[in-house]
Amino acid sequence: MDFKEFAKKAERQDTRNRFEACSKDLSFIPKTMQGFYSEYNPVDVEVSMDGNAVRFYPYSDSKELKQDYELEDDRFVFATCNSDPIFMYNDKIYTYCHECSVTDYELLAESFSDFLLQTD
Numbered sequence: 001m002d003f004k005e006f007a008k009k010a011e012r013q014d015t016r017n018r019f020e021a022c023s024k025d026l027s028f029i030p031k032t033m034q035g036f037y038s039e040y041n042p043v044d045v046e047v048s049m050d051g052n053a054v055r056f057y058p059y060s061d062s063k064e065l066k067q068d069y070e071l072e073d074d075r076f077v078f079a080t081c082n083s084d085p086i087f088m089y090n091d092k093i094y095t096y097c098h099e100c101s102v103t104d105y106e107l108l109a110e111s112f113s114d115f116l117l118q119t120d
Contacts, residue, residue: 006116007040010047013120018044022059029059030076030088033112048120054081069098088112 010017022041026034042056056079057065065077069085075094079086086095086108093109109115 003036003040003116006119009119010045013047016044017042017046024059026059029062030091030112032091033076033078033088036112049081049118051120052081054079054086086115 007019010019019040020043022038026037029037037059041058043058045056047054047056057077062077065080065085066075069077069087071077071085071087075087075089077085077087081095084095084098086093088094089105091111092107093112093115094105095108096103096105109118
């Protein structure tokens with residue numbers, strides 16, 4: 001999915017959804033997501049995906065999110081759904097129940113673009 005298309009879809013869902021271009025150092029963000037964050041940093045974005053409310057976070061919140069969910073260094077948290085993290089690991093998108101004793105990752109999409117296609 002084209003990032004611009006996703007942003008337009010998100011804004012159609014809710015006119016309060018807001019994206020901004022970002023010229024900060026994004027080197028800590030996975031390469032496959034850097035274009036999204038440089039052009040469409042999700043400043044205040046919540047969308048419906050498969051009937052669930054998914055909150056996207058701006059680049060500035062990503063390091064804090066990672067610490068909050070205590071994920072390994074090679075995982076990048078960029079969204080949440082019902083307080084569960086949504087993250088990229090090896091270019092795939094996963095989630096897990098953060099309050100469960102077992103942390104089995106659930107595969108949500110084979111790529112970030114595929115994940116964005118799930119927007120209602």
